[in-house]
Amino acid sequence: MTHSTRPVTLITGAAGGIGAALARALAGTHTLILQGRDPARLAALADEVGGQPLLLDLLAPDTFGEALAGLGRVTNVVHNAGVAELGAVAEQGHAAWTHTLGVNVVAPAELTRLLLPRVREERGTLVFVNSGAGLRANPGWASYAASKFALRALADALRDEEAPHGVRVSTVYPGRTATPMQQQVRAQEGGAYDPDAYLTPETVAATIHFVLGAPRDAALPDLSVRPGPR
Template structure:
């Protein structure tokens, strides 16, 4: 017995915008989604961003996350956007007694204020598509440890942003999810270990591809489900 595909118009591919696209999670997510999504990849203007877009047939959206006031003009030429994945971020470890306000200001600007502004300017497009906003948070967004004050504060604020947005946008059919990964084998993690004075062993951490698959799971969930919060921790070791 053979089965034929149902007739009708072909499914419309979602358009997914990923910030921090050239980093570990962003790059892995772009590769994971590219067979099924049209991609807009955002990051600092660089040959690396151009090369990744050329490889995946994606559109480039260079943004300076320290200048949210430029976002509205930067997205003017964009077409439809179904999903927005906030993946970009920075971390600078240090005790509260040791970190100057410049570190706090930059961290909160890039990790919290920039996602809030990019969400604001893209919301009309996401509403039109009844799409989704995903915030790649951190375990630090659930609990703050010594030396992680500025970063954890920015991620706790990011969680508040996501929670408020979820309630506000539910009437428009927009879903909002926060993903809280543990330590991931990325260049950012290498930097963190340097700041901690510890050896970096990427094999003991979550792989970026695993987090990418988790984000894709939330994006691809059927419309009758809303995955609000996902924590991802390293699996047991033999």
């Protein structure tokens, strides 16, 4: 496979646990565009996997068009970036809601809109990394779950809209995964962080890799991934 015929895959939140694991899993077979907002971490990962860094603040959607203008082909987009700020509805103000929905929903929607012409040309795939919270909302998780329910709605509508263009849309619902974000969540919950009880980022990355490489006659709309027996 030559460089010019490789799929070009853009990963958001690429420097995080799942994003970095996915970049490593795809290195050598995909041309990678790695979105993040930490220049040092992004540059280190880009050097490791041979990817192109894309510095982008997901809370500034008005900057997306200019940032993406220089990109060439884009075959696949993996919407992996996300934030989680726990709290009861009675305690969380509009700033928490705006931040969570901005990163988890508005940014993926706007990036998708801007990148769709390229993905259509490639008959590519869009993957939305969701959460178990996108299927069920628990106490203290209202803003995060609302954002993930909305992300699911975005993917569901997009799937039918883009089918005539040959674009596939999948949502992956990982269970708790051993990432820095999960450490923060457990701290907010006041519980212990036990990475051995969770999925590894590499397992979730392998699932996304499978989705991206599925034969063209297969549609994989929704996949839930949970820790298996040890």
